[in-house]
Every structure is written in structure tokens, then in C-alpha cells.
Amino acid sequence: MWSLTRPDAPPDSPVLVVDDRVTGASHEVLDVGVRLGMPRREAEALAPFATVLIRDVGDEARRFEVVAQIIEDLVPRVEVVAPGLVYVPVDGALKYYGGEEALVEQLGQTLLCRELRPTGTKIDTERNGWEALIGIADGPFAARWAAAAAQPGQPKVVTDTISFLSGLDLSTLRESLGGEEIIDTFRWLGVVTLGDVARLPRDALATRFGTQGVQAHRLATGEDHIVNPREIPPDLAVESSYEDPLQHLDAVAFAGRVLADRLLKGLRMAGVAPHRVTITAEPVVGPARERVWRSADPFTERSLNDRVWWQLRAWVEDGGVRGGITRLRIEPDDLSGAGRQLGLLQDESSRVETERALVRAQALLGPERVLQGQPQGGRMPQERVAWSRWSETETAGQRDPEAPWPGATPGPSPALVPQRLQPLEVEWEDGLPVRMRLGTRWEPVLTWSGPWRLSGRWWVGEKDADRYQLVTSVGAFLCVVADGKAFLAGVYD
Amino acid sequence: MGARGLDGTRAPLLELETREEALLQLQPGRITELIGDPGTGLTRLGLSLLSPHSRLAPVVVLDVRGWISPEAAWEAGVETPNLIVVRCEERHLWPKVAAALLEGVRALYAEVPPGVRDHDLRRLGALARARRAAVAMRPLERRLPTGVAHLRLRGIGVTWEGADRGHGRLTRRRLMIEATGRGVAGVVRRFEVDDEGTDTVRLVSDVVVDQAGRSAG
Numbered sequence: 185m186w187s188l189t190r191p192d193a194p195p196d197s198p199v200l201v202v203d204d205r206v207t208g209a210s211h212e213v214l215d216v217g218v219r220l221g222m223p224r225r226e227a228e229a230l231a232p233f234a235t236v237l238i239r240d241v242g243d244e245a246r247r248f249e250v251v252a253q254i255i256e257d258l259v260p261r262v263e264v265v266a267p268g269l270v271y272v273p274v275d276g277a278l279k280y281y282g283g284e285e286a287l288v289e290q291l292g293q294t295l296l297c298r299e300l301r302p303t304g305t306k307i308d309t310e311r312n313g314w315e316a317l318i319g320i321a322d323g324p325f326a327a328r329w330a331a332a333a334a335q336p337g338q339p340k341v342v343t344d345t346i347s348f349l350s351g352l353d354l355s356t357l358r359e360s361l362g363g364e365e366i367i368d369t370f371r372w373l374g375v376v377t378l379g380d381v382a383r384l385p386r387d388a389l390a391t392r393f394g395t396q397g398v399q400a401h402r403l404a405t406g407e408d409h410i411v412n413p414r415e416i417p418p419d420l421a422v423e424s425s426y427e428d429p430l431q432h433l434d435a436v437a438f439a440g441r442v443l444a445d446r447l448l449k450g451l452r453m454a455g456v457a458p459h460r461v462t463i464t465a466e467p468v469v470g471p472a473r474e475r476v477w478r479s480a481d482p483f484t485e486r487s488l489n490d491r492v493w494w495q496l497r498a499w500v501e502d503g504g505v506r507g508g509i510t511r512l513r514i515e516p517d518d519l520s521g522a523g524r525q526l527g528l529l530q531d532e533s534s535r536v537e538t539e540r541a542l543v544r545a546q547a548l549l550g551p552e553r554v555l556q557g558q559p560q561g562g563r564m565p566q567e568r569v570a571w572s573r574w575s576e577t578e579t580a581g582q583r584d585p586e587a588p589w590p591g592a593t594p595g596p597s598p599a600l601v602p603q604r605l606q607p608l609e610v611e612w613e614d615g616l617p618v619r620m621r622l623g624t625r626w627e628p629v630l631t632w633s634g635p636w637r638l639s640g641r642w643w644v645g646e647k648d649a650d651r652y653q654l655v656t657s658v659g660a661f662l663c664v665v666a667d668g669k670a671f672l673a674g675v676y677d
Numbered sequence: 678m679g680a681r682g683l684d685g686t687r688a689p690l691l692e693l694e695t696r697e698e699a700l701l702q703l704q705p706g707r708i709t710e711l712i713g714d715p716g717t718g719l720t721r722l723g724l725s726l727l728s729p730h731s732r733l734a735p736v737v738v739l740d741v742r743g744w745i746s747p748e749a750a751w752e753a754g755v756e757t758p759n760l761i762v763v764r765c766e767e768r769h770l771w772p773k774v775a776a777a778l779l780e781g782v783r784a785l786y787a788e789v790p791p792g793v794r795d796h797d798l799r800r801l802g803a804l805a806r807a808r809r810a811a812v813a814m815r816p817l818e819r820r821l822p823t824g825v826a827h828l829r830l831r832g833i834g835v836t837w838e839g840a841d842r843g844h845g846r847l848t849r850r851r852l853m854i855e856a857t858g859r860g861v862a863g864v865v866r867r868f869e870v871d872d873e874g875t876d877t878v879r880l881v882s883d884v885v886v887d888q889a890g891r892s893a894g
Contacts, residue, residue: 677715
């Protein structure tokens with residue numbers, strides 16, 4: 185939590201900052217029961233007197249840059265998750281400051297008493313600094329909720345992370361799991377704390393809830409700090425140099441987006457996805473600026489573009505890159521599952537790893553050979569799958585699969601369906617199938633069902649046909665007969 | 678689709694009641710080889726083996742002929758959003774693609790095109806073990822080299838019900854399977870699998886048990 189004055193807030197009026205949930209509020213609003221994270225409508229009902237402002241994440245990031253910089257002066261490698269929330273690896277700093285208590289006290293005091301820099305950012309002028317909520321624990325998830333349990337000036341240092349986690353309410357999982365449904369189900373089952381979740385067998389959670397269940401279990405058992413780093417090829421970082429320094433925001437934005445796109449394209453070809461990136465900007469005057477951004481999920485084009493834009497805007501607007509930017513660099517800093525729960529079980533492949541494998545398959549074969557299907561309506565097996573390239577927007581079936589489809593081929597679907605009908609030799613006696621040729625041998629037809637008439641679209645030249653299910657001693661086949669010729673439409677393999 | 682005891686909503690994954698049920702389940706790090714002529718029902722059986730895994734993560738079908746139908750996989754219980762089909766007709770690319778997939782996927786059903794070299798298949802076997810990928814392989818021509826597959830399931834017969842000289846329609850298939858290899862500890866086991874066309878493949882019976890001496894690999 186951090187305090188921020190919105191320049192567009194009316195003076196002497198309580199303010200509520202929202203997106204779809206409450207992200208900020210004045211003290212007056214908090215006093216009537218509004219809480220951060222509360223749904224917007226609920227908050228508006230509780231505090232109808234407050235002026236509602238829509239959250240501007242970019243602006244918050246710009247203002248938060250000052251705070252991040254102060255923290256980084258004390259402890260290197262600050263990882264910004266979102267404006268207002270940073271993770272700081274403290275292992276190295278503990279030795280320097282002489283322990284956790286000393287470190288958090290130093291951090292809190294520095295933030296509280298820091299002189300305002302000439303950045304134009306409005307801050308709480310009475311204290312001339314920021315009141316920070318600081319928590320220390322094993323792993324980002326526990327530290328984040330330790331900070332939430334802290335009070336201004338009273339940091340929360342967790343010595344027994346497992347015990348601390350076990351007492352947390354299930355709602356703490358909401359941010360990490362990104363869904364309410366699993367939390368509601370847990371509550372309905374009488375599971376109300378993370379300790380309850382930790383006591384459940386992980387494989388049962390995996391079976392019942394899939395990835396989300398395993399993720400919840402790993403968070404509840406304090407395993408989110410386990411790092412399994414992968415080797416990062418050094419040439420995956422991208423950078424650009426500019427003869428004419430970038431000074432204007434629009435030019436910076438464009439350069440940042442191009443670079444971010446280039447980075448993700450290169451990573452995709454390598455079959456990896458970043459969870460952290462280091463953004464570096466070299467100004468004409470002064471030292472290079474650098475900031476690490478972290479995400480629980482691998483960065484996508486949009487999320488990375490946002491972070492790069494927020495960061496560059498913060499540097500440009502607060503005068504941190506004097507004379508303009510001459511070089512930009514984005515380095516993927518963590519391609520591992522660190523900080524998020526990728527594995528369904530610890531030793532098994534994950535969804536993200538599957539995606540990486542499929543990206544490699546796409547690189548080998550081309551994107552049009554890695555496919556996903558969606559059900560759609562149709563009378564023949566060939567028509568009942570709407571194909572789309574994997575990783576692209578799924579093609580919804582153009583024909584409703586739930587519609588009746590009179591004349592559809594009955595029975596189970598053939599497991600093998602040629603994309604086009606294949607010529608087939610079938611012998612008939614008195615209009616009844618007797619033998620069919622399979623490879624080099626003739627197989628007697630033991631029994632059959634059909635024919636079912638398939639009326640073609642005569643207006644585009646299609647002819648009527650009949651469908652048969654032919655059963656031989658080696659299996660069953662779907663056969664289409666049109667114009668006296670037989671074709672193979674499917675194998676019930 | 679899955680064998681009895683594999684219903685993901687009721688029983689923990691990989692917790693088996695009997696040895697026979699384990700034969701119809703893909704084990705992490707092990708390759709199950711499916712042998713039989715087209716029509717013997719092994720494609721559908723292979724797809725059904727992916728079903729329990731698809732409830733947890735994406736599963737992949739490596740399709741050599743471009744004929745495998747996702748609709749059959751959906752009927753066999755594979756989760757629609759978690760089924761990805763990779764089509765690879767080029768024999769020289771197949772080992773690379775299979776290796777790339779084994780690096781990351783949890784469960785794979787792969788058709789093996791004719792002409793893939795034995796040492797490539799052995800390396801893929803080692804990779805599957807190292808990555809603990811659950812793999813079903815369906816050689817389209819000859820069998821996998823010795824030592825690659827942990828379990829061989831051979832389709833030795835299939836009977837259909839429902840069709841009667843022009844009446845009815847195909848409804849139920851009974852597939853007779855012979856299991857050999859290390860997965861059955863040197864004992865040749867034969868059993869029937871009952872497939873009603875939906876997510877209900879059932880192990881019917883252990884019809885014959887032979888003592889075959891040492892396993893063929």
C-alpha cells in the first residue's frame with residue numbers, strides 16, 4: 185500500500201479510485217467500510233459521497249518510480265510487480281544491514297523521511313515521505329501477505345512462513361489464481377484457510393481442480409519460492425541505439441513497443457517465455473537507468489508493452505533520462521517458473537512448458553501444422569471439426585454443433601477421417617456390399633448398416649450420395665457411394 | 678475416456694485398483710506401443726489413453742497421415758481445449774518434432790511413420806523417460822525396436838454390435854488386446870475392452886493369461 189495524491193482529485197472531497205475493483209481510497213472512504221479490492225459497485229454504495237476516479241496505471245507507475253528508486257538505493261534488484269508493490273530479494277542485504285529487523289527499519293525510515301525530489305510528484309507533505317507496509321517472509325507470496333498484515337511503522341517479519349500462511353484466509357489466493365470459482369468451491373467444501381488447503385493431498389487437488397488446484401497447494405505450503413531456473417541464451421536480449429536521442433513520449437513509446445515485440449518474437453522462436461525483464465535506458469547525460477519488472481505469468485505482448493511503456497514514461501517525465509534516450513535494452517531476466525506455479529506436479533511438465541514445446545514444433549513445421557479443433561455442426565465427420573492454428577484465436581464453429589443436423593452420420597465418430605474422400609473398391613451383389621479391398625487383400629463384408637441418404641447441394645453441383653458402415657473381420661469403415669463409385673470417408677480405428 | 682478407477686472427478690490420478698487397469702493408462706516416463714491393423718480400434722484406444730492427462734494439462738497428438746479426428750478424441754473423453762494436433766508428414770522431420778514435443782508435453786500420442794531409424798526411436802524413448810512424458814506410439818509399419826516400449830498393446834480382434842445387414846447402426850465395439858513387454862512382467866495378458874462410443878471404455882475381462890517366459894522388451 186502506498187499513498188498518492190491524484191492531481192485531478194477535487195480538493196476537500198473524498199476520493200475512490202477504481203477499475204472494476206477499488207484500487208485506492210481516501211481515509212474518509214476507508215472509514216465507512218470500503219476496502220481495497222472490494223467490487224466497485226459495492227464500494228460506491230457504501231461511499232456515495234466520494235468522487236470516483238478511474239485508475240490510471242501508467243500515471244501510478246510514473247509516480248511509483250520515485251519510490252522504487254529509493255528502495256533500490258538501499259537494496260539492489262528491486263522487482264516491480266505493479267505500482268505500489270515491489271519484491272526485494274534480501275538475502276544479500278541482510279548481511280550488510282545486520283539482520284531483518286535492521287533492514288526493514290532502515291527501509292521504513294528512509295521511505296518515510298526521504299526528501300522530496302524535484303519530480304513534480306505530489307506526496308504527503310506532512311511526513312515528507314511514504315508510509316510503507318513492509319513484510320519479510322520466505323517467498324514472494326508470503327512476503328506480499330506479510331506486508332498486508334503489517335502496520336505503518338510496524339513491519340511484519342515472518343519467522344515461520346508455513347505457520348503464517350496456514351492462518352491466511354482463502355481470499356489471499358485470489359490474485360495468484362486469477363479466479364473466484366475455485367475459492368468459492370473451497371469455501372463450499374468447508375476449506376477456509378490456506379492451512380486447510382495445505383492439508384489436502386496435492387494429487388487430489390490436481391485431479392479435481394487441475395492447474396489451479398496445484399497452484400493453490402503450492403502457495404499454501406510455501407513452495408512459491410522454489411526456483412528452477414533454465415539457462416538463458418545471452419543473445420536473447422534485444423537493444424536499439426538511436427542517433428537522434430528519443431525525447432518525446434510518442435517516439436519513446438514506439439521504440440519501446442518495437443523492442444518489446446522483437447524480444448517476445450525471439451523468445452518464442454527459442455520456445456521460452458519471460459517472467460521477469462530488465463529494462464535499461466541510456467540517456468545522453470548521466471548513468472543508465474535500469475528497472476526489473478516481474479510477472480507471475482509469462483509476459484505477453486500486451487503486458488510487456490504496458491510495462492515498458494510505463495517505465496519509459498516514468499523516466500522521461502521525471503527527468504531521469506536527461507537529454508533523451510540513446511539506447512534501449514530489454515533483457516529477459518527469468519525464463520523459469522520462479523515465483524509462479526508452473527508444474528502440475530513438481531516433476532511433471534507444465535502448461536507453459538507445453539506451450540514452449542508447441543512453439544518449437546511450430547518453428548519446425550510452420551504454424552499451420554499445429555492445430556486445435558472446435559466442434560461444429562455437420563453431416564459428415566469431415567465437416568464436424570473447425571480447425572484453427574494453435575495459439576491463435578480459436579475459431580468458433582461456424583455451424584452450431586447442438587443443432588439437430590438431420591441426416592448426420594450416426595454412431596460413434598470414426599477415429600481416422602481423411603480430409604478428402606479416398607477411392608475405395610467395394611463389390612456389390614444385388615445392391616448389397618459383399619467384399620471390400622483393404623490394401624492388397626479383399627475382405628468379406630460381415631455386416632453393414634445404411635444406406636443413409638446424403639442430399640448434396642445441387643445448386644453448387646454436388647450430387648446425392650449414400651453412406652454405409654461396413655464391418656469386416658479387421659474393423660469397420662464409413663463408406664460413401666456416389667455415382668456408382670465408393671469412397672472411404674472414415675475408419676473406425 | 679478411461680479405464681475403471683481413472684475417473685478424475687472421483688479417484689486420484691494414477692491410483693489404480695488392479696494391475697489390469699494400469700495397462701490402459703499412460704504412465705509418466707514410459708512408452709506404450711500400440712500395434713495392429715487400421716480398423717482394430719487402436720487409434721481410439723490411444724486417444725482414450727490421453728483422456729485423464731487432458732484434464733490436467735494440454736495433450737498432443739502427432740498425426741502423420743493427417744487423418745486423426747479430434748471428434749473421436751472428444752468422444753473418448755479428451756478435453757476439447759486441451760487437445761492439440763500436430764501434423765508431420767515428413768519422415769526426416771518427425772524425430773525432431775517428436776523430441777521437441779517430448780521436451781514439454783505431459784502426454785503424447787504419436788503415429789510413427791515408416792522409415793524412422795531405430796536409434797532415433799531409442800533416443801526418443803530415453804527422452805520420454807528423462808522428461809517423464811507419458812507416451813503412446815502407433816507405428817504405421819513395423820514395430821518399435823526392442824527396449825523402447827515399456828508395454829505393447831496389440832489389437833488381436835475386434836467385433837462390432839449394432840449393424841445388421843442394413844439395419845441399425847454401429848453402437849458398441851469389443852476390442853481384444855494382447856499386452857506384452859516389461860509392463861506386464863513377462864506375462865502375456867489378453868483382455869477385452871468394451872467401447873460404447875462415449876467416454877466409457879471398460880475393461881471387460883482378463884480372458885486369457887499365458888506364461889510367456891522372458892519379456893520381449
